Amino acid sequence: MVEKIFMDQTVIITGASSGIGWEMARQMAAQGANLALAARQKDKLTELADQCNKLGGKAVAVPTDVSDPKQCRALIDSAIKAFGGIDILVNNAGTTMWARLDEITDLTIFNTIMQVNYLGSVYCTYYALPYLKASKGRIAAISSLTGKAGVPTRTGYSASKHAMVGFFDSLRVELRGSGISVTMIYPGFVDTGVQERGFGADGKPLGINPLQKNKIMTANECARLSIKAIAERRREEVMTLRGKLGQWIKLIAPGLVDKIAAKAIEEGK
Numbered sequence: 111m112v113e114k115i116f117m118d119q120t121v122i123i124t125g126a127s128s129g130i131g132w133e134m135a136r137q138m139a140a141q142g143a144n145l146a147l148a149a150r151q152k153d154k155l156t157e158l159a160d161q162c163n164k165l166g167g168k169a170v171a172v173p174t175d176v177s178d179p180k181q182c183r184a185l186i187d188s189a190i191k192a193f194g195g196i197d198i199l200v201n202n203a204g205t206t207m208w209a210r211l212d213e214i215t216d217l218t219i220f221n222t223i224m225q226v227n228y229l230g231s232v233y234c235t236y237y238a239l240p241y242l243k244a245s246k247g248r249i250a251a252i253s254s255l256t257g258k259a260g261v262p263t264r265t266g267y268s269a270s271k272h273a274m275v276g277f278f279d280s281l282r283v284e285l286r287g288s289g290i291s292v293t294m295i296y297p298g299f300v301d302t303g304v305q306e307r308g309f310g311a312d313g314k315p316l317g318i319n320p321l322q323k324n325k326i327m328t329a330n331e332c333a334r335l336s337i338k339a340i341a342e343r344r345r346e347e348v349m350t351l352r353g354k355l356g357q358w359i360k361l362i363a364p365g366l367v368d369k370i371a372a373k374a375i376e377e378g379k
């Protein structure tokens with residue numbers, strides 16, 4: 111089991127100020143990890159670092175906008191300065207959208223989503239890689255079931271999550287024999303509020319949550335499953351029964367997966 115596997119391991123988590131990243135930080139802190147916590151909201155990171163220190167870990171808050179490569183480099187430098195090495199990088203920072211292409215009036219949505227979800231992961235991984243090679247460490251990336259299949263209202267988001275898959279699946283092959291594992295995480299809907307903060311058609315935060323909160327996974331459970339997969343150096347963790355079955359159905363009846371994806375968005379679960 112994963113008990114205490116993260117003791118004294120240095121972990122960088124991007125997107126730690128909320129949701130899945132927040133829960134992963136708390137769970138890893140309880141196992142004695144050293145944590146470099148990254149996101150843009152400094153006050154939330156500081157609050158989380160305090161919690162992690164009380165839970166048994168050691169944590170530093172490193173305000174970072176992952177769409178800026180210089181800030182990603184500074185994040186890696188801060189982790190090295192605080193803890194002397196890096197064992198695990200969790201590329202979790204992300205932003206989303208909820209609008210059909212023909213409704214969109216602000217095309218910059220596509221740039222921002224790609225810069226944060228995809229390029230932010232590329233930058234952090236690039237700068238952390240020499241240290242991960244030295245520690246024979248672990249890389250994780252939080253994709254989404256939209257990284258496995260197309261989903262309506264998510265054109266730009268799904269594209270960014272597919273881009274992450276292409277990048278990290280290629281990197282895994284490059285890293286064969288290095289001792290570094292690359293774990294892709296594919297959550298379904300998770301109750302975090304990411305939808306409210308995501309882009310509506312006009313490029314402003316959607317402001318409402320179209321999901322049925324009581325029918326989707328909690329951030330706590332998503333974090334638990336993600337951490338277990340990272341601990342076990344698994345290639346991937348596909349969450350939910352729909353996600354697990356969907357990848358097999360797609361091979362023989364891809365049109366059925368389209369119908370399932372459309373229904374999931376209509377029903378918000």
Ligand SMILES: NC(=O)c1ccc[n+]([C@@H]2O[C@H](COP(=O)([O-])OP(=O)(O)OC[C@H]3O[C@@H](n4cnc5c(N)ncnc54)[C@H](OP(=O)(O)O)[C@@H]3O)[C@@H](O)[C@H]2O)c1
Nearest residue numbers: 125127128129130149150151175176203204254300302304
């Ligand atoms: N919730 C779901 O249904 C779901 C499903 C599948 C996959 N995911 C993925 O899971 C990951 C975490 O999402 P979540 O649901 O936990 O959402 P969340 O609660 O909104 O958290 C997103 C995190 O990303 C950070 N972030 C956003 N833009 C950033 C930037 N430019 N630089 C640095 N950090 C940035 C946010 O912090 P700041 O605002 O402080 O920067 C926040 O900490 C994302 O990659 C998301 O795509 C979520």
